[in-house]
Amino acid sequence: MKNRATGLGVGLRPHMKTAKCLEVGKIASMEDFGPVTVSTLAETAYFAAAGCKDITLAVGITPHKLAPLADLQRRYSVEINLLCDNLEVARAVGNAAQALRTAFSIFIEIDCGGGRGGLDAKSSQLVALAQMIGNSDALSLAGVLTHAGQSYRVGTFADIVLVAEAERSAATTAAERLRDAGIAVPIVSVGSTPTTLAAQSLAGVDEIRPGVYMFFDLDQFCLGVCDLEDIAMTVLATVIGHNPRSKRLLLDAGSLALSKDQSAGNRCEGFGYGLVFSIDGERRIEGAIVDDVHQEHGFVAGPGNFDDLTAAFPIGSRVRILPNHACMTAAPYDRYHIVRTDDQRVIDIWSKVRGW
Numbered sequence: 198m199k200n201r202a203t204g205l206g207v208g209l210r211p212h213m214k215t216a217k218c219l220e221v222g223k224i225a226s227m228e229d230f231g232p233v234t235v236s237t238l239a240e241t242a243y244f245a246a247a248g249c250k251d252i253t254l255a256v257g258i259t260p261h262k263l264a265p266l267a268d269l270q271r272r273y274s275v276e277i278n279l280l281c282d283n284l285e286v287a288r289a290v291g292n293a294a295q296a297l298r299t300a301f302s303i304f305i306e307i308d309c310g311g312g313r314g315g316l317d318a319k320s321s322q323l324v325a326l327a328q329m330i331g332n333s334d335a336l337s338l339a340g341v342l343t344h345a346g347q348s349y350r351v352g353t354f355a356d357i358v359l360v361a362e363a364e365r366s367a368a369t370t371a372a373e374r375l376r377d378a379g380i381a382v383p384i385v386s387v388g389s390t391p392t393t394l395a396a397q398s399l400a401g402v403d404e405i406r407p408g409v410y411m412f413f414d415l416d417q418f419c420l421g422v423c424d425l426e427d428i429a430m431t432v433l434a435t436v437i438g439h440n441p442r443s444k445r446l447l448l449d450a451g452s453l454a455l456s457k458d459q460s461a462g463n464r465c466e467g468f469g470y471g472l473v474f475s476i477d478g479e480r481r482i483e484g485a486i487v488d489d490v491h492q493e494h495g496f497v498a499g500p501g502n503f504d505d506l507t508a509a510f511p512i513g514s515r516v517r518i519l520p521n522h523a524c525m526t527a528a529p530y531d532r533y534h535i536v537r538t539d540d541q542r543v544i545d546i547w548s549k550v551r552g553w
């Protein structure tokens with residue numbers, strides 16, 4: 198991704214909300230530990246404490262979160278960039294920052310079609326919001342930021358190419374409008390994993406913020422942006438039973454271990470709550486999936502004979518489950534076991550942050 202960013206002439210501000218892990222962040226920024234994106238206060242504190250000096254908290258800010266952020270800025274000499282799309286919130290954030298005797302740089306969030314947060318690039322409030330930020334003693338304008346969440350709702354890679362252009366166009370249109378009004382826009386920031394991999398041009402953009410590419414998952418595979426072999430994160434589980442009545446294997450991994458996300462099923466058929474591989478990464482039974490989950494139980498079904506399934510996965514054997522959505526699956530865990538591909542040995546354990 199770093200090479201891709203360089204090729205497209207933009208910087209990389211990797212989103213750490215998927216991995217939430219320092220070691221993965223270092224790989225993503227190729228050890229130079231540059232700017233990162235995060236989505237929670239807990240991630241902000243974790244990366245600030247680790248020495249990251251430029252952090253964008255890319256979820257709309259509200260004033261009550263400023264005190265802990267101000268404390269982090271002071272303690273670690275880190276610059277924390279916040280996100281806002283609303284005049285009244287910006288005013289309240291400016292007042293709160295002033296009361297805390299600190300300053301924040303603010304990205305104006307632009308909605309490029311995802312329909313979550315953000316102003317339309319052509320909104321009449323855009324210039325007024327930038328002026329209010331510029332006029333505040335405690336705020337400065339970091340730039341404009343958008344995320345094409347709709348890249349997950351389209352059908353083909355060709356559609357993602359179009360969404361990538363819509364993302365670029367919304368951000369650069371907003372930036373041009375502000376510059377035409379005489380307002381400096383230091384950074385134009387875009388990005389999701391699908392759009393950064395599909396973009397044909399990022400003219401006018403300064404940085405990209407993909408995150409899930411660090412692991413990839415079945416949803417990305419079904420979107421056509423990675424191969425199954427590219428998926429780096431699996432959940433290790435144990436076969437704890439064979440149920441001849443339901444013709445299912447029972448696993449000790451259910452909805453808490455895997456998440457209930459079935460996003461890949463929107464485009465590909467038959468992945469259920471995850472694809473089941475043997476511990477050595479072999480696909481013993483083509484089409485073996487976790488087809489149902491309870492809190493701490495998973496149910497594995499195979500396409501063929503139940504005897505073949507039980508022979509491939511005896512009680513007590515371990516399996517690896519490829520997740521639908523790596524962000525959701527990784528979130529509750531407090532560490533990763535780093536496994537060497539050749540011999541499946543655990544060669545390291547990396548801690549991570551979780552919670553909010």
Ligand code: PLP
Nearest residue numbers: 212255344389390406407408409
């Ligand atoms: N930027 C923002 C604001 C996001 O919300 C996200 C993901 O939700 C990303 C970047 C990263 O996108 P992806 O998960 O596709 O890598």
